[in-house]
Amino acid sequence: MDWRDVTVYVNGDEYTKTIPVQMTLAEFLRDELFLTGTKIGCNEGECGACTVILDGVAVNSCLVLAVHADGKNVLTIEGVSEGELHxxxxxxxxxxxxxxxxxxxxxxxxxxxxxxxxxxxxxxxxxxxxxxxxxxxxxxxxxxxxxxxxxxxxxxx
Ligand code: FES
Ligand code: FES
Known part of the structure; x- marks a missing residue:
């Protein structure tokens, strides 16, 4: 299995992890960062449950490899409120x-x-x-x- 170091900026915080190259961004958020607000439903780009905002664009995080988020900004549901509900x-x-x-x-x-x-x-x-x-x-x-x-x-x- 190939592994890679990635640094991803999630909800304003920097995270550097060593991950398998085939790990999806949805898995990275849930399993590496324990940000389980992002849900995995179909895991094939059909349901939208895993949607996050990647550099300003809404994406299905089950279809994005975490290595492709290297150096990028991700906003998840955990990051949308600012002290009070958005x-x-x-x-x-x-x-x-x-x-x-x-x-x-x-x-x-x-x-x-x-x-x-x-x-x-x-x-x-x-x-x-x-x-x-x-x-x-x-x-x-x-x-x-x-x-x-x-x-x-x-x-x-
Ligand atoms: S889990 Fe259904 S689109 Fe990603
Ligand atoms: S799937 Fe139950 S509230 Fe939308």
Missing amino acids: PLQQAFLDAGAVQCGFCTPGMIMTAKALLDRDPAPSREVIRKEIEGNLCRCTGYNRIIDAVEKAALMLQKR
Whole structure:
């Protein structure tokens, strides 16, 4: 097995680890850093549960090798709140957009990447953006409501 040293900046902290080259970023976050907020569902790029933000872009971390994150910045669900819940987290709670919660971290990371580049997206844009994130529980409307509400909260800041 090939091993490699990587340094990844996760939620503002620097981590250097020696890892197998085939380790995914999702495995790296969960098994090496114990950041288990990032979920692994399908492990093949279909469900979005593992979504994190890599250098500003939402990615399925099960499809990214950890060695490809070497030297890069990763934001996970553990890094989105700043002392209090992020408006997206609060809006998901307020809108009843969390049921079993398994999809929620990935949904929030996808939504955050969207709102970071488009602070006032239409419902249609939100719907399109989250189409790679599967939710078995909510029927999606409450999730879209939550993203709209968070956008308004962020605009008032
Ligand atoms: S676990 Fe990565 S997309 Fe499903
Ligand atoms: S809340 Fe259960 S999968 Fe979305």
